[in-house]
Amino acid sequence: MENKLSEAESKGKRKYNVPAVDSAFKILTLLSRKKFNKSNLTEIAKATSLTPTTCYRILQKLEELSIVRYDKGSKRYSLGPYLVVLGERAKENLFDISVILPYLEGLSEQTGLTTFLVNRIGKKRSTILAKVEGEEFGINVSVGRHFSVVDGAYGKCLLAYMDEEESDELLRMNDGLRKLSEQEIIELKKELPTIRKSGYATTFGEYIEGIVGVSAPIFNNGESVEMAIAIIGMTAQLKDQDIEKMGEKIKGVATEISMKLGGYFPQ
Structure with a gap:
């Protein structure tokens, strides 16, 4: 199996569709924009063309990982603190x-x-x-x-x-x-x-x-x-x-x- 994967990678055939990853990246990209840097569930779901249920599940997981932050008072999401760590590590490398x-x-x-x-x-x-x-x-x-x-x-x-x-x-x-x-x-x-x-x-x-x-x-x-x-x-x-x-x-x-x-x- 490993040899088959290596062969596929060497031929540039790494084109796999992973909807959850794509959706999570859409959400993070959206929240990085000034217009949407503090958005509620409805706004995020609409802007990313996700169903509210799917959007909520992804946001819950991202919040658990501190990749997004949820403000209970305003009921809005924003980028989370762990992205600062990841950003610094990326810059170092x-x-x-x-x-x-x-x-x-x-x-x-x-x-x-x-x-x-x-x-x-x-x-x-x-x-x-x-x-x-x-x-x-x-x-x-x-x-x-x-x-x-x-x-x-x-x-x-x-x-x-x-x-x-x-x-x-x-x-x-x-x-x-x-x-x-x-x-x-x-x-x-x-x-x-x-x-x-x-x-x-x-x-x-x-x-x-x-x-x-x-x-x-x-x-x-x-x-x-x-x-x-x-x-x-x-x-x-x-x-x-x-x-x-x-x-x-x-x-x-x-x-x-x-x-x-x-x-x-x-x-």
């Missing part, structure tokens, strides 16, 4: 973050802008793993905030290094910060080869009005890109030549990080 954080600090110090590290999560989402706020015109970006994998300059970086079939599928879903028109999707697809060639991606107010973003991919030891670093600032305070210089700068930093992490560089 994530070599990537310890390597990357000093680079983010250096970029913020040099540019005065907010820098952050984005990691892809699952098929459709990405999240901010770390950030350093700039002194000049820092923008508030919350660690742990989730986005569509296609959003922003960092989304462009992730899309540029996906298989065309996968990137097309994600663009067809069109569930980002704002809906893209058919023409915008066509233009974005045309831009992806240029991003691969230049080594960085930019946005200028098209995803969030007034915000400019510059991002570069971090290559892991496989052939995919799961992480990107990014700089964000205000469109009113940055010119085209500034963005180009930042693109080259962040590309150089991302290259150094990739080399330290033993990254694979596509030809």
